[in-house]
Amino acid sequence: MNNAANALTLEQVRIHLAGRPLLHVDATVAPGDVLTVMGPSGSGKSTLLAFIAGFLQSTFTAQGQVRLGDTDVLRLPAEQRGVGLLFQDPLLFPHLSVGGNLRFGLPHRSPQKSAQVAKALDQIGLAGFEARDPATLSGGQQARVALMRLLLSQPRAVLLDEPFSKLDTALRQEMRTLVFGQLREAGLPALLVTHDEDDATAAGGQIIALG
Numbered sequence: 001m002n003n004a005a006n007a008l009t010l011e012q013v014r015i016h017l018a019g020r021p022l023l024h025v026d027a028t029v030a031p032g033d034v035l036t037v038m039g040p041s042g043s044g045k046s047t048l049l050a051f052i053a054g055f056l057q058s059t060f061t062a063q064g065q066v067r068l069g070d071t072d073v074l075r076l077p078a079e080q081r082g083v084g085l086l087f088q089d090p091l092l093f094p095h096l097s098v099g100g101n102l103r104f105g106l107p108h109r110s111p112q113k114s115a116q117v118a119k120a121l122d123q124i125g126l127a128g129f130e131a132r133d134p135a136t137l138s139g140g141q142q143a144r145v146a147l148m149r150l151l152l153s154q155p156r157a158v159l160l161d162e163p164f165s166k167l168d169t170a171l172r173q174e175m176r177t178l179v180f181g182q183l184r185e186a187g188l189p190a191l192l193v194t195h196d197e198d199d200a201t202a203a204g205g206q207i208i209a210l211g
């Protein structure tokens with residue numbers, strides 16, 4: 001586990017939509033653990049992630065605390081929160097190569113970018129893919145590049161919004177193992193939004209239900 005690892009704490013988080021209560025969450029996610037958030041469509045799962053990451057729309061009002069270790073996350077602008085996001089679409093930049101997408105994740109001053117990119121590609125079984133156009137990769141390969149781009153950006157916590165829902169069954173199992181293994185290894189606390197109970201089982205952590 002990485003020494004800088006910290007727990008993610010959601011303390012009495014309450015979100016209202018147009019004056020009506022939408023959700024209430026009180027939970028702590030230890031470094032390397034995944035908290036799975038389930039619940040019917042419209043119960044506020046994506047809204048909770050938006051609140052933590054810093055892009056909640058003004059139609060919502062929120063109360064409560066979000067902390068990463070001792071840091072009060074809500075006081076920080078979104079770009080300083082150190083919260084990484086992974087969605088069901090890989091959202092790779094189409095104008096950049098695979099290597100360019102991975103370099104985008106690296107902090108500006110990071111030394112030996114090429115070596116880090118090569119190592120990251122090797123870790124996801126895509127050694128030699130650096131110059132490839134992301135559009136020529138399969139869905140599963142793109143998902144792996146998106147994961148590594150996220151991890152190279154050295155987030156302090158990770159939010160996953162149905163990250164496996166577009167993958168077929170075999171690939172889904174492979175990605176679960178890769179994603180949860182990498183998060184555990186990096187000692188990052190994570191929230192996983194999913195409708196799939198097998199995702200929750202593979203995540204292996206606490207489960208909360210909204211709605």
Ligand SMILES: Nc1ncnc2c1ncn2[C@@H]1O[C@H](COP(=O)(O)OP(=O)(O)OP(=O)(O)O)[C@@H](O)[C@H]1O
Pocket residue numbers: 017039040041042043044045046047048057059
């Ligand atoms: N920008 C917005 N303005 C007003 N209402 C919104 C906005 N975005 C979402 N909502 C509403 O907020 C509620 C929560 O939406 P949210 O997307 O968080 O649910 P969800 O649990 O993630 O749903 P799903 O499983 O379908 O993705 C819903 O009633 C939705 O219609």
